[in-house]
Amino acid sequence: MAKVIDGKAFAEGLRGRIAKAVDSLKSQHGFTPGLAVVLVGEDPASKVYVANKAKQTVEVGMNSWEHKLPAETSEKDVLALVEKLNNDPAVHGILVQLPLPKHIDSMKVLTAISPAKDVDGFHVVNVGKLSTGQDSLVPCTPVGSVMLAKDVLGSLDGLEAVVIGRSNIVGKPVAQLLLAENCTVTIAHSKTKDLPGVVRRADLVIAAVGRPEMVKGDWLKPGATVIDVGINRIERDGKGKLVGDCDYASCEKVAGAITPVPGGVGPMTIACLLYNTVKAACAARGIEQPAM
Ligand SMILES: Nc1nc(=O)c2c([nH]1)NC[C@@H]1CN(c3ccc(C(=O)N[C@@H](CCC(=O)O)C(=O)O)cc3)C=[N+]21
Numbered sequence: 001m002a003k004v005i006d007g008k009a010f011a012e013g014l015r016g017r018i019a020k021a022v023d024s025l026k027s028q029h030g031f032t033p034g035l036a037v038v039l040v041g042e043d044p045a046s047k048v049y050v051a052n053k054a055k056q057t058v059e060v061g062m063n064s065w066e067h068k069l070p071a072e073t074s075e076k077d078v079l080a081l082v083e084k085l086n087n088d089p090a091v092h093g094i095l096v097q098l099p100l101p102k103h104i105d106s107m108k109v110l111t112a113i114s115p116a117k118d119v120d121g122f123h124v125v126n127v128g129k130l131s132t133g134q135d136s137l138v139p140c141t142p143v144g145s146v147m148l149a150k151d152v153l154g155s156l157d158g159l160e161a162v163v164i165g166r167s168n169i170v171g172k173p174v175a176q177l178l179l180a181e182n183c184t185v186t187i188a189h190s191k192t193k194d195l196p197g198v199v200r201r202a203d204l205v206i207a208a209v210g211r212p213e214m215v216k217g218d219w220l221k222p223g224a225t226v227i228d229v230g231i232n233r234i235e236r237d238g239k240g241k242l243v244g245d246c247d248y249a250s251c252e253k254v255a256g257a258i259t260p261v262p263g264g265v266g267p268m269t270i271a272c273l274l275y276n277t278v279k280a281a282c283a284a285r286g287i288e289q290p291a292m
């Protein structure tokens with residue numbers, strides 16, 4: 001039976017430290033970090049995430065702005081809003097919720113965000129800084145995933161890590177972070193030959209493919225640490241259910257430690273977003289970042 005990695009509790013602790021940092025910025029420097037979130041369209045899951053982000057932003061004492069635009073908003077209008085937020089000194093972080101409607105070029109929108117306010121860490125400037133080992137705003141889900149892995153394993157030095165999925169949002173940046181932690185990193189994807197065989201080499205598995213319950217227990221090396229980034233909504237026994245990219249029932253029998261879904265990586269994503277907002281705010285003000 002694997003140890004269950006409690007991301008919800010870890011994220012709560014991190015948010016507590018962020019709230020203290022925000023307090024000290026208010027009392028010692030007289031300003032409040034602020035996050036603006038842009039949501040285009042009516043996707044129900046996106047609406048829930050954006051509402052959670054806003055709620056937790058306010059809970060740690062920061063300013064929060066939600067910009068909700070109709071699905072048919074033009075790319076030009078989204079870019080104009082981003083430009084307005086770039087120029088607003090009260091806004092330290094900007095997040096444009098993905099996915100965007102098909103008529104909008106998301107790469108163009110992400111590139112329009114000022115790299116200094118890019119709290120998702122998706123701008124090419126931040127991607128380049130991460131891959132060259134420079135200080136940058138780092139994508140939230142990857143950072144949260146590595147924090148959980150380090151919490152159970154301590155040092156990741158020399159471990160065999162297999163990342164399943166090569167997205168710009170999780171797979172590629174998490175691989176960079178693991179490399180920086182001195183892991184030997186393999187990035188597997190849909191064209192990988194003998195995926196179970198590749199995964200079986202791993203001391204640390206990061207599953208980020210977006211396929212419900214794909215990774216099975218018999219793919220794992222006994223004792224492996226499993227970080228499940230997947231959030232998939234499925235129907236089971238006539239009920240809606242949230243499952244990861246790992247088949248939890250079989251994986252928890254073989255893994256040494258595993259993140260549940262929900263309650264694993266998901267809550268870490270929002271906590272790391274708040275962390276990045278404080279970081280961006282301190283950099284904008286030219287002051288040292290409080291410990292978090
Ligand atoms: N620009 C951008 N940045 C993002 O970071 C981003 C995005 N777009 N689009 C959508 C995805 C998804 N995402 C999640 C955040 C929190 C949970 C989360 O808190 N999950 C909880 C509960 C989930 C639930 O009950 O629905 C959990 O796993 O325990 C999940 C998913 C951020 N995303």
Ligand SMILES: [Mg+2]
Pocket residue numbers: 166167
């Ligand atoms: Mg992909």
